[in-house]
Amino acid sequence: MEKMNENEINTALGELQGWSYKNGSITKSFKFKDFKEAFSAMTRIAFECEAQNHHPDWENVYNTLNISLNTHDAGGVTQKDIVLAKSIENIVG
Numbered sequence: 001m002e003k004m005n006e007n008e009i010n011t012a013l014g015e016l017q018g019w020s021y022k023n024g025s026i027t028k029s030f031k032f033k034d035f036k037e038a039f040s041a042m043t044r045i046a047f048e049c050e051a052q053n054h055h056p057d058w059e060n061v062y063n064t065l066n067i068s069l070n071t072h073d074a075g076g077v078t079q080k081d082i083v084l085a086k087s088i089e090n091i092v093g
């Protein structure tokens with residue numbers, strides 16, 4: 001899949017609240033009520049990642065979840081990352 005340029009990425013991010021482009025990835029930090037809520041969201045996201053065969057770089061510390069998306073095979077951001085970010089927004093609601 002084609003790597004997107006910075007202009008294309010920023011246009012796509014116009015539809016993704018709270019996501020930003022940093023160091024070759026799109027990224028967002030989520031905060032939940034507690035660890036159980038954060039891990040529950042991660043589990044639901046994980047099933048969607050498997051369905052899309054596209055996987056996040058993420059870090060969970062208690063109730064926070066930091067997600068970075070890029071396409072390793074392409075060495076940058078592609079439409080796959082934009083699609084997954086939209087799915088994550090729908091899951092987390």
Ligand SMILES: C[C@H](O)[C@H](O)[C@H]1CNC2=NC(N)=NC(=O)C2=N1
Nearest residue numbers: 053054055056070071072073074
């Ligand atoms: C073999 C497998 O299809 C690939 O390794 C997939 C799996 N998930 C992936 N996830 C991400 N974020 N980037 C990839 O390039 C990627 N490639």
